[in-house]
Amino acid sequence: MYRIDHLVLTVRSIERTCQFYTDALGVEAITFGDGRRALQMGDQKINLHEAGREFEPKARLPTPGSGDFCLVTDEPLDELIARQERLRVPIEEGPVTRTGAVGPLRSIYIRDPDGNLVEIANQM
Secondary structure (H helix, E strand, C coil): CCCCCEEEEEECCHHHHHHHHHHHHCCEEEEECCCEEEEEECCEEEEEEECCCCCCCCCCCCCCCCCEEEEECCCCHHHHHHHHHHHCCCCCEEEEEEEECCEEEEEEEEECCCCCEEEEEEEC
16 A cells, blocks of 8 residues: 655745745645755645755656645635635636545645646545
8 A cells, every 4th residue: 555655846936835835725834854845734745846956866857837736625615715815816726526536525726836736625
């Protein structure tokens, strides 16, 4: 059996990315190792690499804005949508029903500062 421990996003600005995810999604920005940064969500995280200053080994073509992923939350979508509206974060799509890894999801889609597509979902 496998589970995701972490994934890596290549971003233009680590500080801007941390600020966006903490404000828009309530994710915790952490520092680990020798000053590396990540977005922590329970027992999973998204490590951040700054474009042009990536850690080795890295993806063959690390590119800001090439991410497309889904985060599942217990926060009601109505509250999440209201926060995005307050922060003026455009909702690209949703709420819509999608199929997740363990069943149906109710989702919205936003883009982070680099243009990564972030699906945020409640399990149904």
